[in-house]
Amino acid sequence: MTLRRTLLTVSALVLAATSGAALAQDVAREDTVIFDLDRTIKDPENFNWFTPGTKRMHGAHQAMWEPLFILNYGTGELEPWLASGFEGNETNDEFTVTLREGVEWSDGEAFNADDVVFTVNMALENEEISSREAATIRAQVASVEKIDDLTVRFNLNAPNPRFLVENFGVRIFGSFLIMPEHIWAGQDPATFAFFPPIGTGPYTYTSSATNRAIWDRNDDWWGAKTGFMDLPEPLRLIFLETGGEESRAQLIATNQMDAAQNVSVGTFEAIRFQNPNVIAWYSDYPYAAADPCARQLEINTTVAPWDSAAMRKAVSLIIDRNQIVNVAAEGATVASETMFAQYGSMAPFIDAVKAAGFGLSDEPDLEAAAALIEGEGWAKNGDGFYEKDGEVLSVDIHVNSASTEYTRTIDVVAEQLTRAGIQARSVPVENGVFWGEVLPFGTFEMSYSWLSCGSVNEPWASMGRYTVKDVVPVGERSPGFNNTARWDGPAAEAYSAIVDEIAKRPLGDPEVPELVAEAYQYLDAEMPFIPLVQSAKLLPMNTTYWTGWPTSENYYNHPFFWWNHTHQIIHNLEKVE
Known part of the structure; x- marks a missing residue:
């Protein structure tokens, strides 16, 4: 990638961000942390987080509002x-x-x-x-x-x-x-703007505009006074909208930004070539940190021939997850081993599933897949495609067109299925149609999404999304996007009973991993969805002015700096002398 933005142009972004607060106090660049903001602040003077459209990732819940x-x-x-x-x-x-x-x-x-x-x-x-x-x-x-x-x-x-x-x-x-x-007290919570805002955090609001928000350290912060924690070292935080990958790349490469939003592998390597002080979660491939929403292939289990568990299992065996990693994700992720996001806190459950023999391979098994398909009465014709009763085996895979990650992944999957003898076609649809019509109402054969998202420290949040209580007919909206596969029948009922038992157990119950493995046998046998790869965020972090960023080797928590836990990140930052 070529970083074409001129230094003058990106400098103007930082200058605009700092000028709004210049009268409040003069803070040096080396005392300031500049975070990438990936969206416009629609109403800079509305801090009522209860109301629709009011965002809080411009510093409000990272610096001002602290969690319990x-x-x-x-x-x-x-x-x-x-x-x-x-x-x-x-x-x-x-x-x-x-x-x-x-x-x-x-x-x-x-x-x-x-x-x-x-x-x-x-x-x-x-x-x-x-x-x-x-x-x-x-x-x-x-x-x-x-x-x-x-x-x-x-x-x-x-x-x-x-x-x-x-x-x-x-x-x-x-x-x-x-x-x-x-x-x-006495305000209408639906309309109160809460401006200027206050919080308990170590930073107070200084100024904001549609493209930035600025926060300055409160040296009278309760945490330092009580001995809970020292004051964080940065004197000022700036959350700055950069306008896209090219701008954020130039800003962080030229030390005008300290933490950037997601970039491609090519962009990250160009940044690091220009500025070796820029790091990521991993020092080498896959570079990126895992996002909670692992990617998967959703399957409508009511539509023939995918109402057959053997056919769904065959599709899983055809998929080459390593190729998705290397081609679609440019090596910035890893193949999924189970349905779960691969965090340390999820290891007991993932390990239990794998020990029971239900883990996924990152390589295809085309021979086993062919045996399953042929066992359902399909045979390859002269063109190399499976056919039965004069009908060629085919599938349409709906995919949200909002991201090249989505479309590129399904292009890879469709090509793999086609090579194996299934005529597969990618069907891109725009974001609103995908989430508003295709997924919730079951108007798909297969689709690309991440509906197992939820479990980050315990298994029920993800597993509970596939129980029979959420089964509705095609054409009715799946509640909360749960069980869009419409998976039902004796196996689904047995799975649901075990998951309901997991739901009752307290966090940390030592019997839960075994229950997870017991329930997972039904997912493995029936494949109502097919886990593909982990979702990943490749976040460049600059160590020119600040060290202490979260990494796989400095794992005090994950690096998603637009989340409410960013208080931890800010308190861990140390100024480079």
Whole structure:
């Protein structure tokens, strides 16, 4: 790749970002961390995260709003932050959370149980606030009560051992964020803009525009005063919209950015050639960190001939996952071993599946695939395609056209199937049609997606998406995109019964890996979907001014700096002297 943007042009982006705050204080570049922002801030003066369209990854939940807990993807531990601990009852329908003593909002007011109860009740009592986190709280929580200033009890509608990690632990992207009662009281939560915003974090809001947000360190931060944690070293954080891969590449290569959004392997290697101080999660291939949403081939199990488990199994055996890695992903990922994202916290479950003999091979087994297809009555014709009763074996694979990753992967898969004797055709459709019509209503034979997404520290979040309770006829919307395969029958029922048992078990139950393997035998035999490769984010991180970035060798957590756990990243950064 050629980095064609001129230094003058990209410098103007950084200059624009810093000029808005110049009157507040003069901060040197070496005291500033500049993060890539991959989207426009539509309303820079709206910090009501409850309302649709209001984003928080421009620093609001990375620097200002702190979570109660942070899930460690490596260990699976729920690490306390604003909270100091929790306790659940034996039936997992009641959780008592203890808050950390001495926490303050940036205006000096105490953060306590009143704020937690107030914010949760806002979600419970106002159905018009529609953020995903608020809707989840409404679905799960019957009531919340203050025990004392530092203790809150949640009473759930039903047992849920995953309640805290799902809602307050930054399991994926964010968490339910607590707001200051002394500012929100009396406001309409559906329309209140919460500007200027405050939080408990070590940075306070300085300025924002549609393409940037700037945050400056609060040296009176509660965490340093109480001994919870030292002040972070950066004096200023800037979240800057770069406008695409080429711009972010030039910015980080010329030391005008410290952490960039996803780039291709070719772009990363060009950046690193120009600036050897730029690193990634891995120092060599696959470079990228695994994203929670592993990629897979969805199959409509109601459509012949794919209503046959043998035919679905044959497709899995035909697929060369290594070729997808090398061609479609340019080597920036790895083949999936199971349905799960391959994090350290998921290792016990992945290992159990593999030990039981249900792990996936990264290489094809064309002989075994042919035996399965021929066993269903298909035979190759003179053109090399399988045929039965005058009908050629074919399949249309729908794919979202929004990303070259998606279309390139399905081009590879379609070519593999075609070479093996199945006429396969890629059917690209635009994003809205794919998610609004094709997947939820089952109007596909096969499609490319990641609907097993969810499990990052325990197995139920992903496995629970394929139980028979979510089976609906083709033409009806699958609830929450669950079981879009419409997988049903005795095997699916046996699988569902085991998964329902897993759902009841507390996190860390030593019997769960064995239950996972027991349930997985039905997935392996019936293949209602086919895991392909891990999803990956290749995130360039610049060590010219700052070290301490999360990597596979410095694995305190994953590197997705637009998530709510970014507090950990910022606190781990050390200034290069």
